[in-house]
Amino acid sequence: GAVVSQHPSWVICKSGTSVKIECRSLDFQATTMFWYRQFPKQSLMLMATSNEGSKATYEQGVEKDKFLINHASLTLSTLTVTSAHPEDSSFYICSAPTSGRGRLGGYTFGSGTRLTVV
Amino acid sequence: AQKITQTQPGMFVQEKEAVTLDCTYDTSDQSYGLFWYKQPSSGEMIFLIYQGSYDEQNATEGRYSLNFQKARKSANLVISASQLGDSAMYFCAIYNTGNQFYFGTGTSLTVIP
Numbered sequence: 175g176a177v178v179s180q181h182p183s184w185v186i187c188k189s190g191t192s193v194k195i196e197c198r199s200l201d202f203q204a205t206t207m208f209w210y211r212q213f214p215k216q217s218l219m220l221m222a223t224s225n226e227g228s229k230a231t232y233e234q235g236v237e238k239d240k241f242l243i244n245h246a247s248l249t250l251s252t253l254t255v256t257s258a259h260p261e262d263s264s265f266y267i268c269s270a271p272t273s274g275r276g277r278l279g280g281y282t283f284g285s286g287t288r289l290t291v292v
Numbered sequence: 293a294q295k296i297t298q299t300q301p302g303m304f305v306q307e308k309e310a311v312t313l314d315c316t317y318d319t320s321d322q323s324y325g326l327f328w329y330k331q332p333s334s335g336e337m338i339f340l341i342y343q344g345s346y347d348e349q350n351a352t353e354g355r356y357s358l359n360f361q362k363a364r365k366s367a368n369l370v371i372s373a374s375q376l377g378d379s380a381m382y383f384c385a386i387y388n389t390g391n392q393f394y395f396g397t398g399t400s401l402t403v404i405p
Contacts, residue, residue: 283337
């Protein structure tokens with residue numbers, strides 16, 4: 175079945191540095207990738223939607239300059255957390271629409287990235 | 293705007309018993325899809341079951357079934373014969389033709405041996 179490979183699984187970085195998270199679609203082309211953030215014991219909150227070859231669409235309240243999203247190819251979308259601060263520590267997860275699970279399609283999730291900023 | 297409500301922050305069920313996790317939604321769209329995902333402590337999101345808004349029959353996938361009541365905008369997940377491995381967070385989600393996907397706040401299920 176369709177797989178979205180997300181790396182790294184976990185990362186610890188110093189405050190002020192940038193961290194890049196990659197999501198690759200294996201065996202299928204992901205023209206769209208959704209990026210979510212999840213704080214402990216909370217739900218997944220949609221941050222942005224990336225579309226191959228065009229600018230990402232950010233949800234209200236999400237800083238575009240802080241969370242840079244690039245979707246340069248049909249199999250790769252990246253999220254870069256720039257100048258990370260401790261409050262950016264969270265679980266980040268991507269998902270891509272895939273076919274075969276329903277009339278409106280299904281979604282395949284990456285395995286998530288646990289970011290800790292110290 | 294879409295809204296998903298899961299009113300049960302935590303649920304307990306005895307092993308081998310059935311359990312129902314509640315989900316209500318609010319949407320003005322005519323065409324939409326409803327999903328249930330399981331998230332174990334590892335964090336991965338595991339797809340469980342899907343129900344389309346025009347599907348007349350309730351969806352079933354093995355031990356999972358979805359009690360879809362469209363008029364009440366309700367899409368409850370029923371897990372039969374609970375197993376210890378079912379202990380996890382469960383999220384209800386809605387997808388619409390606007391290509392938007394929103395999750396509820398989740399229900400933590402604990403299966404008791």
